[in-house]
Every structure is written in C-alpha cells, then in structure tokens.
Amino acid sequence: MRAFVIKAISILIVALMLFMYQTTAHSYAQMNAAVDELKAELTKQMEQAEANNKEPEYKDGTYRGSGTGYSGELTVEVTVKDGKIAAIEIVSSKDDKAYLELASGLLDEIMASGSADEVAAVSGATLSSKGIIEAMKDALEEAAE
Amino acid sequence: MDKKLFNTTKYLRIVIQIVFFIMMPSAFSSAFAAVKEAAVAISQGGELGFTPFAKIFLFLLAFTMICGRFFCGYACAFGSLGNWIYMISQFIQKKVGKKLPSIPSRTARYLQLIKYVVLLAIVILCFAGFSGMVSESSPWTVFSLLINGKLPTEAMIVGAVILLLILVGMAFRQRFFCQFLCPLGAIFSLLPILPTGRMVRKSEGCIKGCNLCERKCPMDLKLGENEWREGECIQCRICSYGCPKSSISLGMIPRGYGDIVWTVIEAAILMAVLKFVI
Numbered sequence: 001m002r003a004f005v006i007k008a009i010s011i012l013i014v015a016l017m018l019f020m021y022q023t024t025a026h027s028y029a030q031m032n033a034a035v036d037e038l039k040a041e042l043t044k045q046m047e048q049a050e051a052n053n054k055e056p057e058y059k060d061g062t063y064r065g066s067g068t069g070y071s072g073e074l075t076v077e078v079t080v081k082d083g084k085i086a087a088i089e090i091v092s093s094k095d096d097k098a099y100l101e102l103a104s105g106l107l108d109e110i111m112a113s114g115s116a117d118e119v120a121a122v123s124g125a126t127l128s129s130k131g132i133i134e135a136m137k138d139a140l141e142e143a144a145e
Numbered sequence: 146m147d148k149k150l151f152n153t154t155k156y157l158r159i160v161i162q163i164v165f166f167i168m169m170p171s172a173f174s175s176a177f178a179a180v181k182e183a184a185v186a187i188s189q190g191g192e193l194g195f196t197p198f199a200k201i202f203l204f205l206l207a208f209t210m211i212c213g214r215f216f217c218g219y220a221c222a223f224g225s226l227g228n229w230i231y232m233i234s235q236f237i238q239k240k241v242g243k244k245l246p247s248i249p250s251r252t253a254r255y256l257q258l259i260k261y262v263v264l265l266a267i268v269i270l271c272f273a274g275f276s277g278m279v280s281e282s283s284p285w286t287v288f289s290l291l292i293n294g295k296l297p298t299e300a301m302i303v304g305a306v307i308l309l310l311i312l313v314g315m316a317f318r319q320r321f322f323c324q325f326l327c328p329l330g331a332i333f334s335l336l337p338i339l340p341t342g343r344m345v346r347k348s349e350g351c352i353k354g355c356n357l358c359e360r361k362c363p364m365d366l367k368l369g370e371n372e373w374r375e376g377e378c379i380q381c382r383i384c385s386y387g388c389p390k391s392s393i394s395l396g397m398i399p400r401g402y403g404d405i406v407w408t409v410i411e412a413a414i415l416m417a418v419l420k421f422v423i
C-alpha cells in the first residue's frame with residue numbers, strides 16, 4: 001500500500017509537471033506564431049514599398065507610343081532624361097479636349113511613379129485614360145529596351 | 146495444481162502471444178517512441194504533440210495501471226520472443242542433457258536495476274540531441290526491420306550486435322531483456338498498479354519448503370515479500386496456475402476459468418484499442 005501511494009503521488013507530480021510544461025510551451029508557440037505572422041506582413045509591405053520606389057531604368061531619348069482612346073488613336077511622346085521620365089506630351093488624339101484634360105492628371109501620376117502599370121483610369125474619362133495608359137506603356141516599353 | 150488448467154492457460158497464452166506478434170509486432174517500440182519524442186520536444190522547447198505514438202503510450206500506461214503489465218505478459222512481441230527463445234533453449238538443453246548456467250535470483254534482482262539506467266540514458270541522449278543515434282543503435286529498430294523482412298543497414302551495426310547479445314541472453318534466462326534492460330518495462334514497473342491488476346498470494350497455507358511460485362516466475366518475484374518489486378510482475382499467471390495450494394490469484398478475479406475469461410477479455414480490449422481505435 002505504501003509503495004502504491006508513493007508511486008501514485010510521483011506519477012501525479014510528473015503528470016503535473018508535463019502539463020505545466022505543455023501549457024507554457026503552447027502559449028510560447030502561439031506567441032511565436034503571432035510574431036512570425038507580423039514579421040511576414042512587414043516583409044511583404046517592405047518588399048512592396050521597395051518595388052514601388054524602384055524606378056525602372058529607361059534609356060535617355062524621346063519615345064512615342066500609341067493606344068486607343070475614346071474616339072480613335074491616341075499618341076504620346078515621352079522624354080527620358082537621366083533614366084527618368086522628364087516629360088510627357090499628348091501628341092495627337094481624336095478625343096475631346098475636355099476628356100483629355102480630365103485624363104491628363106494621369107500624366108503626373110505616371111511621372112511620379114515612373115511607370116504606367118499601377119495607375120487607375122480617371123473616372124469620367126475612362127476611355128481616354130485607358131488610351132493614355134496604353135500609349136504610355138507602349139512608349140515606356142520601347143524606352144526600357 | 147490442476148494440470149488441465151495449467152496446460153489450458155499455457156496454450157491460451159501462446160496463442161494470444163502469436164496473434165499479437167503477427168498483428169502488432171512493433172507496438173512496444175511505438176509506445177516507447179513517445180518517450181523519445183517527448184524528450185526531443187522538451188529539449189527544443191517545443192510543444193508535446195498528441196501523436197499516434199503518444200496515444201499508444203498513454204493508453205498502455207492507463208491499461209497497465211488497471212490490468213497490470215498484461216501487455217508485457219501477453220502482447221509485447223519482444224517479450225514473447227524472449228519466452229519462445231527460452232522455450233527452444235530449454236528444449237535443446239533437455240535433448241542434449243546439459244544445462245546452461247543460470248543467474249541466481251539474488252543477482253538477478255540487482256541486474257533488474259540496469260533497466261532504469263538504460264531508460265535514463267536514452268532520455269538524456271534524446272534530450273542532448275542524439276535521438277538519431279539512439280534509434281540507429283537500438284536493437285528494436287533492427288528487430289522491426291527483420292520482422293518486416295528487411296535487412297538492417299550498415300549504420301545499425303551496433304543495434305544488430307546488441308540484438309544478437311540479447312537473443313543469446315534470452316536463451317539463458319526467460320525474459321532476459323524484460324527483466325534487465327527494457328526501458329519501457331522500467332516505466333511500467335514504476336507505475337502504481339491498482340488492486341485489479343495485482344497478483345495476490347495468501348502465504349498462510351503454503352507448503353513448507355515450497356517456493357515453486359518464485360522459481361517459476363520469469364521476473365524472479367517472490368510475491369508478498371516486497372511491495373516495491375511487484376511492479377516487475379508481468380501478469381503471466383504462471384505462479385497462480387502452478388501453485389499446488391491454489392493460493393495465488395489475480396486481484397479480484399476468481400482463480401480458474403473466470404480468470405481465463407478475463408484474460409481473453411483483456412487481450413480483446415488491448416487488441417481492439419491498439420488496432421482499431423488508435
């Protein structure tokens with residue numbers, strides 16, 4: 001009987017210790033998982049920011065590109081200086097001036113970001129915007145070669 | 146001693162052992178893997194997983210606390226192997242007419258402590274990051290490869306040599322490994338075993354000079370002598386069926402055919418849970 005009681009108490013102590021270990025390890029693992037998640041999020045954001053900041057390398061020169069606007073072909077001319085977009089001009093378009101003016105806000109955006117990939121069309125002048133974006137992509141593609 | 150009862154139980158035991166040997170030859174190493182797994186997890190500060198190994202291990206612990214080391218006596222493939230090799234060895238000894246030297250009971254009792262050292266060593270090695278080495282040099286790994294019809298690799302040479310030595314030891318003494326070396330047996334023998342899983346001996350009626358139960362016991366137990374050592378009992382019931390005065394029985398189960406039915410039930414529970422639940 002004595003041996004039984006002592007063995008029973010010992011095994012309870014061992015079980016309790018393992019249980020305490022397990023609870024600690026569990027909360028520790030959960031904390032670690034949360035930290036990992038945050039880290040992953042941060043890296044993702046940093047990578048994105050880096051990608052946004054990186055200016056695509058363009059060769060200096062003047063390039064033309066075309067796209068389809070509201071009522072037909074639309075041509076832009078891009079001037080690249082020191083690898084960066086220095087000026088953009090809409091050379092020819094059949095679209096209404098009003099629409100073009102509305103959409104030309106895009107030009108500043110493109111100049112700032114250095115690419116036409118992530119700009120959104122201006123609402124109210126969607127088709128002209130699309131034409132400009134298309135033409136810019138066309139021109140920058142050439143500049144990137 | 147009821148000869149018929151004695152023989153019935155003897156063959157019943159062999160049948161149960163064969164069935165378990167075929168159906169789950171690696172239950173013992175799976176159960177012990179849980180201990181190694183836990184040591185490794187703790188050394189890395191990780192969580193203890195509720196893996197299949199852990200399930201088998203915990204179930205066997207619970208089962209053993211209630212039914213005694215029935216698993217060791219009837220279901221463990223390595224224990225059965227020890228029985229069979231000893232049987233063959235005895236048969237040959239009889240045929241040849243020579244007897245192998247036997248280890249005296251007193252010495253055996255001291256040697257039984259080796260298994261705790263083995264257990265401790267394995268846990269420490271796993272904790273220190275040598276679990277791969279432990280598995281490779283384990284005789285159990287070699288044994289499971291062999292019974293699955295595969296040859297051990299060169300890296301397992303240590304394990305193979307140890308296994309060979311154990312097999313030789315089994316020829317000298319029944320349950321050589323279980324008594325002296327098994328780390329899982331070491332854990333089992335430390336468990337508090339409820340009265341339902343203990344052999345009880347009424348020594349008042351003993352024949353003077355009879356120590357048959359002690360001589361026949363594969364674990365060198367003298368029932369009723371020292372409670373601390375009773376964790377060594379593997380529930381084989383040889384003492385119970387062999388006693389000329391019928392004064393040994395298992396827990397609350399009446400000795401005789403009631404006990405035979407209980408044996409079959411225990412085996413069925415063990416088989417069902419290990420095979421189908423876990």
Ligand code: SF4
Binds near residue numbers: 222330
């Ligand atoms: S002591 Fe170890 S090897 Fe022997 S029967 Fe029990 S678990 Fe199996």
Ligand code: SF4
Binds near residue numbers: 358361
């Ligand atoms: S002979 Fe008796 S005491 Fe010895 S292991 Fe078997 S059941 Fe236990």
Ligand code: SF4
Binds near residue numbers: 350392
């Ligand atoms: S075998 Fe039976 S009678 Fe003989 S010593 Fe053991 S308990 Fe007593």
